[in-house]
Amino acid sequence: MEIGISAYYGVHNHGAVLQANALKSVLQKMGHEVSFVSFERNYDYVLAGKAKKYQISLGSIPYYIGFLKEKGIGNVLYNVKKLQILK
Structure with missing residues (x-):
């Protein structure tokens, strides 16, 4: 199954980067095709x-x-x- 992760990972925050990559790694080990969905940050x-x-x-x-x-x-x-x- 293809899975897109929608998480704001493009920050200089160790926790955000580690959490996003850990989720991707676990899903890949389960046999899924995983990618990050990019989006623009909203300041509204x-x-x-x-x-x-x-x-x-x-x-x-x-x-x-x-x-x-x-x-x-x-x-x-x-x-x-x-x-x-x-x-």
Whole structure:
């Protein structure tokens, strides 16, 4: 049977990536053809201020500057490195 997994796995979050791949692996061991169904993330229900962090543009610059001030450069570099590893 062909199975399409609809999960938001394209994030730099270890849990999301591991869970999606584990589900795919288990279903394949059961003899199914498994693939991920890609989709665009929807920001309709996210507050306007928070949505800017997901939409990279000039409007997101103040959000990232605030994040940098709050979390520090070490946290930002850690997240960039984690994103590169998980890709």
